[in-house]
Amino acid sequence: MPLQLQRHGISRTGCAIISVHLHRWPPVLLAIKAFIAPVIVACAMFMESVDANVIVTALPEMARAFGRDPVTLKIAVTSYVLGLGVFIPVCGWLADRFGARSVFRTAIGIFVVGSLLCAASTSLATFTVARFIQGVGGAMMVPVGRIIIFRVVERSDYVRAMNYLSVPAMLGPAAGPLLGGFITTYLHWRLIFFINIPVGILGIWLTNKYIKNTREPHPGPLDWAGFILSAGGASLFLLGLSLTDGELVTVTTATVMTLFGAAMLGVYVLYARRVERPLLDLRFFRVPTFQASVLGGSLFRIGLGAVPFLLPLVLQEGLGMSAFKSGLITCASAFGGMFMRTLAATVLRRWGFRTVLMYNAAFSGIAIAACGAFFPGTPTWLIWVIVLLGGFFPALQFTSLNSMTYAEIESRDVGRATSLGSVVQQISLGLGVTVAGIVLSITRALHGHGALQWSDFWPAFVVVGLCSVASISVTRRLAANAGDEIVRGKREVTTKAS
Incomplete structure (x- = not known):
């Protein structure tokens, strides 16, 4: 030297x-x-992951502060997921048009502003809008962060960098309920949203200092018509369903929103067939593994999205636990998921995607439905074990579905396939919350309960558990060796076939 x-x-x-x-x-x-860029992106993603999980533990206390029924706060969870889902498809174009650094720091800024608005909200309506703004910021942080990693990290270090990004996905669901439960029980729920402020400001400063503003020279025009139809249709449809309880708007208004949203989605399907490169290319559903992963996975994710909403409610409103004790139990699901992820590759290599997705969907549905069996006097250790299993089996299903998504997708189409898959995934999670809330409201009305009772919850858990089981009808159409090249390698698959 x-x-x-x-x-x-x-x-x-x-x-x-x-x-x-x-x-x-x-x-x-x-x-x-x-690895400063991957660390910055991972911290931003951790902030988003924690925030997505921290609110559910505080829902009952927030409902009392807003003078609303706890079930009604499903609209706040749904609006956040909607903000995530509908803006994901345009993130790549924005990063190419204005630069990845500019979009990423703007996303952090939007997320921080949304957090401040959440803390300052005095009504459920303003809180719902603030959560949607947070979702928009979160939607841009995750995919644009991945773009930054892809552009600034050497190919030889790419796997290590992506491992950094897997940490928030594992720790967020565990830290969120614990943090939310502690703050809600011993401090005040509004302080939950102030956690994001220093993290966000530090993230913006580090982004300006260490991340280059890379962009593509000619990103091309954005499919604005497709964006308006798909985003507007999904938003109206899901929000309309969430508002059918008549708490915020009339039932008639909610019904009109739902029908109009469904009509816009129908128009988008016709539109996407006539456009050469639509924003969401529905032709990917012709690929068997992608169809099973996304469409079959959407049924499964209805149950997956409902559990984080239902579980804190049944523990706090049904069994009378504090928010902190509820969080201590809820986080068991995340620990079950962490443990299963260490075994997922071995399980898939041994039995293959089709077998795992079929049988594990049944196990996941049973584990989810079992959460509805809680009653006053149920031993805490037994509740913890059931919740642990409720994270164990769904984590294997989630990992399998995500791994199989790109098994038959060409490299040049990965970006567009990711946009479609991500939107369907987020909408499915939001639909799970909506379905669970509707069933819970119907059951309580049939029982004649003014306030939620422990006996009101089991039908909702059974319904969302059956949604997970229903995914078998899609995954069973897969070929017996579907996706084997991913988990077994080409040489092993060729040897087995010969």
Whole structure:
């Protein structure tokens, strides 16, 4: 190295000084300098992941503060998921048009503003709007963050960088309920949203300092017509369903919203067939593995989306637990998911996608439905074990579905396929919350209960559990060896076939 520096006009003394300073740098600091962008993106994603899970534990207390029924707050959860879902397809275009750094720091800013509005909300209506704004910020943070990683990290370090991004997905669901339960029980639920402020400000500063504003020279025109039809249709349809209880708007208004949203989605289906490159290309559903992963997975994710909403309600409103004790139990689902992820590759390699997706959907449905069996006096350890299993089996299903999504997708189409799959995934999660809330309201009305009772919850858990089981009707159409190249490798698949 000194000889190379001398050739560039640096003295022997200068070379010695530089060499000494380089050798004095701790390995940890060198690693941080090499992976500063992935760390920044991972922190932003952790903030979004925690926020998505922290609110559900505080829902009963927030409902009392707003003077609303706890079930009505499903609209706040749904609006956040909608903000995530409908804006994901345009993130890639925005990053190419205005630069990944500009869009990423703007996304963090929007998320922080949404957090402040949530903390300042005095009604459910304003809180719902604030949650939607948060969702918009979160929608841009995750995919644009992945774009940044892809563009700034060397290919040889890409796997390590992506491992950093897997940490928020694992820790967020565990930290969120614990943090939300503690703050709600011992402080005040509004303080939940102030957690994002210092993290967001630090993220914006680090983004400006360490991330380059990369962009594509000619991203091309955005399919605005497709965006308006798909985003508007999905929003009206899902919000209309969430408002059918008549708490915020009349039942007639909610019905009109739902029907109009469904009509817009129908028009988009016809529109997408005539456009060469629509915003959401529905032709990917012709690919068997993609169809099973996204359409079959959407049925499964209805149950997956409902559990984080139902579980804190049954523990707090049905069994009378505090928000903190509820959070201590709810986080068991995340720990079950973490453990299963260490076994997922082995399980898939042993039995294959089709078998795992079929049988595990049944196990997941049973585990979800079992949460409806809680009654006053149920031992806490038994509740914890059931909740643990309620995270264990769904995590295997979720990992399998996500792994199989791109099994038959060409590399050039991965971006567009990701947009379609992400939108359907988020809408399915929101639909799960909506379905659970509707069933819960109907059951309580039939029982004649003014306030929620523990006996009102089991039909909702059974219904969303059956939705997970219903995904078998789609996944059973897969070929026996579907996706084997992903988990077993081409050589093993070829040997097995011969």
